[in-house]
Amino acid sequence: MTATYLLDLECPRCETRYDASRPRNLCACGSPLLARYDLAAARALRASGWLGEDEEAVVLNTGTGLKYPDNVET
Numbered sequence: 869m870t871a872t873y874l875l876d877l878e879c880p881r882c883e884t885r886y887d888a889s890r891p892r893n894l895c896a897c898g899s900p901l902l903a904r905y906d907l908a909a910a911r912a913l914r915a916s917g918w919l920g921e922d923e924e925a926v927v928l929n930t931g932t933g934l935k936y937p938d939n940v941e942t
């Protein structure tokens with residue numbers, strides 16, 4: 869089964885957000901865009917059992933700490 873938790877794309881420079889369903893590379897200001905995910909929804913589905921512990925997840929490079937969570941202070 870496939871599911872997505874991608875919310876939108878956000879510019880780290882000017883904070884403009886773009887619809888993630890439409891291909892886009894750079895913000896209008898020229899900055900690369902970051903992918904934002906709804907981790908609360910993913911965690912809720914994991915807690916409910918809908919998302920099994922052996923499921924594989926693909927996370928695009930976001931710069932928000934999702935790819936390297938050990939580098940993020942909580």
Ligand SMILES: [Zn+2]
Pocket residue numbers: 879880881882883884895896897898899
């Ligand atoms: Zn921008």
